[in-house]
Amino acid sequence: MVEPAPAFPQPDAPEAPPAHGATVAHIVERLRGDILARRLSPGARLVESDLTMRFAVSRGPVREALRRLAAEGLIEHAPHRGALVRRLSPREIQELFQIRVELESLGARLAAQADDTDLRARFVDAIRPIFDDSQRNACEYLAENAAFHDAILTLAGNRQLRDLAMRLQLPLIMAQVGEVLTPKVLEASVREHRAIAAAICERDPRAAEAALRAHLERAAAMAIATPED
Amino acid sequence: MVEPAPAFPQPDAPEAPPAHGATVAHIVERLRGDILARRLSPGARLVESDLTMRFAVSRGPVREALRRLAAEGLIEHAPHRGALVRRLSPREIQELFQIRVELESLGARLAAQADDTDLRARFVDAIRPIFDDSQRNACEYLAENAAFHDAILTLAGNRQLRDLAMRLQLPLIMAQVGEVLTPKVLEASVREHRAIAAAICERDPRAAEAALRAHLERAAAMAIATPED
DNA sequence: CCTCTCCATATTGTAGGACAAATAGCAGAG
């Protein structure tokens, strides 16, 4: 009784269930959204019976959804103890950033070397938002940031790399460190994005990699400097 | 009835089931072993009902095991079409090697910089087998190779990196390209391992990274040069 | 008064059966 009821987003909204065969996917999406939007805070328990009621499905799909989220790294799962929303320690964040730097450096290099005219055109199109000069709030920035990094990896042309980067708890990290995103920080990030984009458009792999490394290393330093949530 | 029975490794051995709570893990291990040892060839179908009979468990654990293997990337899973043992295309292998190079380069760099005396001692101990001068067969080499690369990542001290590398279908790749491992190739690989180990022991990050890059790039070239299985 | 052991409860792990839905392969019509 230490907790005043988990306070779920929608206690029992009708939740129009999707077509047959998409039940699990639906649950996964909902829960992922709740976790990344911090409607479910890190460390929160995910009890199967609660979820069966919330989504009006049986335990089977719920369990599968939890497994998938565990595979994505969004939740932790201990035998007989249930699932918890994952909480990243500063050390884990630091380690993940260290990996991300290498992965995205490779991506930037490959993107700068990409030859496909069509792909490059789509890249330019996808990153258009970063040239918008209006102020962004944290949420807008997170979306723009995700799209920008994804655009680079798409242009890079290494599908495995793109998949891997997406599955690397990057959203989780960003959600957890989202609080330090002051307007000044956001502005600096956007400027760095533009520098990276410029290097890629000019087909300068070294500059692109360097700019991306600088960008991520600054971000990592900031993220680690957030000991408490 | 177009198939003469999938010819499973052990059609219905007793399969002493482990303690409660370990059923899924048990199935996962068995199937993973079968896949990596190529007792289940790439493209083979994994039908749930067959597996329930083979392991004498219900569909629940089987489905969960398949999900976990899918998350590991060892099998592919399409809705209503079931699970197949994953088959890597040359392109995928190339892409994965490209990623692996970056990941392990980072690992080698970190390992060469590691300060922990105890960890270093354990590293030296773990890589002892690579200094054995006797001939290896392909299977022995694969085990030694896996242990060697794992030892580096352990010494590197970045747990996320180690986890990620292990879950990167590296074993699958090695199993799929295992056929090109002629004695001469093995010998060259072992020599390269020793060079990498030497650089790490001498705490020379640049040399360690360079040696590892060379090693993997040669391996990648060989792997891609294997169009057919 | 504090600590430790034991038990009741909540929750997960697994079984087994049932049915709907969707894919794939085959047969027959055009």
Added chain:
DNA sequence: CTCTGCTATTTGTCCTACAATATGGAGAGG
């Protein structure tokens, strides 16, 4: 020969039930 429709296999989901385990509290003992 190609296309259409059907059927069989397989998966997706649900339900119920029970075993096994962790958790937290009650009571005994120091």
